[in-house]
Each structure stands twice: as structure tokens, then as C-alpha cells.
Amino acid sequence: MASSLPTELGSTIQAGHIRRHPDPRQDIAPSTAADKRQLVDFHSARRSDIDNDDDDIPYSVLRPPKKHYNLPPLPDLRFEQSYLHSIASADTWWKVLLITARDQVLMPLAQGVLLNLALVGWQHWNKNARVHGDSIGIRLRRWWYGVNNWKLPAPTKRRV
Template sequence: MASDVPMEIGSILQSASIKRHPSPKHDVNPSTAASAKHPVRFSSYHDPDAASNSAEDEIPLSVLQPLPRQKTMPPLPDLRFEQSYLKSIEKAESWKGVLWITFRDQVVMCFAQGVIWTLILSGWRHMNRASKFSGRSVGSRIRRWWWGVNNWKIPTETASGKFRSRKLAHDVSEVSRGFLRYYKDQFSNAALD
């Protein structure tokens, strides 16, 4: 009985979205005159014998050529929340598993996506803040123009002037060498395993 709880929850959620008594006036797409018509084009070839068999107000069938159908798009995937949620909780063992999956998908993942997006935007802003204002490229001209329009003070110190410390460069190179040694020691035998 305890293992049937996740399946029961899934069936309740699925059955709640089914229309039990659909209305033909509102829920069914009625056929229109356009759905009964077949697109055709007129042939440049004219058969005089076919024209004699048809009345004056009719177009002979030998003149009409049906247009080939265009390739249609593949069917759209089902992106409704219920379907993906039911697929997620399908393998849950108990109600605690259902709660954990719900919390993970609806709270943790949304939070993580927001944090990642904020970090990307903050990094982009920081990188653009440190970009150069000198040069002849289109980007630097637009940047100088934009700062001038907004009456912002254009920075005179270049970004490379901030990092001319020889001690900092030496420390960074030592850390890089140490990391490479560690990486080689740890993963050099990975292919042999």
C-alpha cells in the first residue's frame, strides 16, 4: 500500500486535467470551407476535347493541377508541467520521495538557475567595466560616445596598469605550476585504470 502512494498521487494529478464532458461547441475545432478545398494551379496545356465536355461556367479538370503539399513541421513536444512532473515522481518509493523531488525541481533548481544567471550578469558587467576606452575599434568609439552622452567621467587608467605587479605575476605562475603538478600526479594513470 505504501508503494502505491506515489502512483496514486500521479493518477490524481493526471485525472484532474481531463475534461469529462467536452462541449462540441467550444472544445472541438469545427471544419471550415478552407479545410475542404484543395489548392490547385492552372496548367498552361489546354486540351480542346476536355473543354467540349464541360459546361461554359466550369473549368475543365485537365487544366487543374493539384499543388504538392509542403513538408510540415514535426509534432510539438509535450512541455506541460504535469507530464514532466509525473515522469519525475514515477520512480519515487514513498511520499517522502515525492516531497523531495517536488522540492528539488520547484525550489532548488529555480534558486540555482537564478544564482547562476545573476553571476553571469555580474561577471559580464564587471568585464565591461574594465574594458578599454582607447583604440579605434567600433566598440571603443561607441563606448566613449555612450559615456559622453551620459556625462560620465571616462577613466584614464588602463586596465593593464592595475596588474603590473611583478610579485603578483610570480605568485600566480607558482600557483599555476603547482596546480599542473598536482593534476599530472592525480590523473596521469587515469587512462591505465
């Protein structure tokens, strides 16, 4: 009796979902190619009908084009909009002056200092790598000379 319980449960669930009065507009499937019957006469088929390329799968289905993703709109990077947004909460003239000094003097100064420190650090590292022969260009050149069995040029002395 316990073994028949799962089968009865399944049939009960199936029977409960049967629509006794289906709506033809919603419940009838649309017609397909399988609904239309055509008789085939093998004796009248020509070779040109068999080799017809119309039955081939189109290339666009086999290899569909890549999806193009739409990027979000670019933010408004004009100074006026961000400046007006910054001073919108300022209620006195000296707060406007401080915000203006911050946006026009301090932030460009800080950005310039950080950029120059990064460039000076890069130049120092690159100069040191060039002197000791550890740069990527030197490694690539050594590899290319080795692949082509070329003789490496003699190192020239440079002033440091």
C-alpha cells in the first residue's frame, strides 16, 4: 500500500491540472509545419530538387552575430555642472569661496603632484632597468636574436 502512494499522488496532481473547458484562444497551440501534410512522390523527384540549397541551415543560424552591448551614457564632465552641484548646499559666501578654492586650486594641485610623482618614479625605474639590462625591450631583443641565431651586439658604455 505504501508503494502505490507516490503513483497515486502523481496521478492526482496530473488530474487536478486538467482543464475541463479549455479556451480556444489561449489553450490551442498555433499551427506548425507538422500540421500540414504533403504526399511525397519518390519517382518524380529530380536531382535538382534534392541538391537544392534552400533546405540548408543558414549561416546566420549556425554562427549568430555577436551581441552588441549598449554602453551606459557618458557622464557630464563639464566643470559648470559639477561646480553648481558642489555649491548648491553652500549657504554663505565663504563656503562658496572654500568650495571654489578646493575645486579650482587644491584638487588640480594634488592631481598634478600625484601624476608627476608617478612619472618620476616610472622614469627612475625605467632608467635603472635600462642600465642593468632588465627591461622588457632588452629581454625581447635577446629572445629575438636567439631565435634567429644572430650575434648579440657588444654592449656600449653609457653615461649614467
